[in-house]
C-alpha cells in the first residue's frame with residue numbers, strides 16, 4: 001500500500017488533485033539511476049506527471065529529488081529505463097534536441113545558479129541572449145519577466161547584494177524565458193522566512209494558474225500543508241504517489 005500523508009481536513013485544496021484523463025507530460029518507465037557505481041538512488045521507478053498538474057516531489061535529504069529533476073531535464077542519464085516527455089523518449093537525447101528539450105522547462109535550481117557579480121537584468125538576459133534575443137526585444141522580455149516577480153525597478157542592482165528570497169525571485173524570473181509549459185522548482189523555499197516562502201509559493205501557484213505543469217521539490221511539510229497538490233514521495237528508492245488525509249504528518 002502507498003504511504004499516506006495526513007493533513008488537516010479544513011485546508012483549501014488549491015492544487016490539481018483531481019483524478020482525471022489529463023495528458024501525460026512526463027513518464028518514467030523502469031528507471032534505475034546510480035552514481036559512480038554506488039547503490040542506486042532510484043531503482044526500477046515508474047511514475048507519471050500529467051499535463052497541467054501541480055505536484056510536490058518530497059522525501060528526505062538525499063532521497064533523490066534533485067536527481068529526478070536532472071533526469072527529467074536530460075542533464076543526467078539513467079542506468080536503465082526510459083523517460084518520456086509528451087510521448088518523446090528524452091533520456092538519450094543529445095545535441096540540439098537536448099538543448100531544445102531543456103528550453104521547454106523552466107528550472108528554478110536549489111542553489112539559484114545566478115552570477116553574483118552581474119546585475120539582475122543580466123542574469124535574466126543570459127538564456128535569452130544565447131537564443132538570439134537582442135535590443136528592444138531583449139529589453140522588453142527582461143522587463144516582462146521581472147515585472148512578474150516585482151523586481152523590474154531594481155533590475156540594475158547586483159545579485160550579490162540581494163537576500164536569499166530576492167535571489168529566488170530572480171531565479172523564477174529567469175525560468176520564465178521561452179514561456180515554458182513546465183516549471184520545476186527545487187526547494188524554492190528552503191532558505192526563506194515564512195513570509196518570503198509564502199510569496200514565492202504564491203508566484204509558483206500563479207505559474208500553475210496560467211496552465212503550466214509545476215513540480216516543486218521540498219521536504220517542508222508545512223509548505224505541503226499550506227499549498228495542497230498531488231504529492232510524489234521518494235522512499236526506499238521508489239516513487240509513490242501519496243494521498244492526503246486528515247491529520248498532520250507522513251506515515
Ligand SMILES: Nc1ncnc2c1ncn2[C@@H]1O[C@H](COP(=O)(O)OP(=O)(O)OP(=O)(O)O)[C@@H](O)[C@H]1O
Nearest residue numbers: 035036041059060061062063064065066067068219
Ligand atoms: N553528481 C553526483 N555524484 C555522486 N553522487 C551523487 C551526485 N548527485 C547526487 N548524488 C547522491 O545521490 C543521492 C541523491 O541526491 P539528490 O541530490 O538527488 O537528493 P535530494 O533528495 O535532492 O537531497 P536534498 O534534499 O538534500 O537536496 C545522494 O546520496 C547524493 O549524495
Ligand SMILES: [Mg+2]
Nearest residue numbers: 065066110186
Ligand atoms: Mg536536492
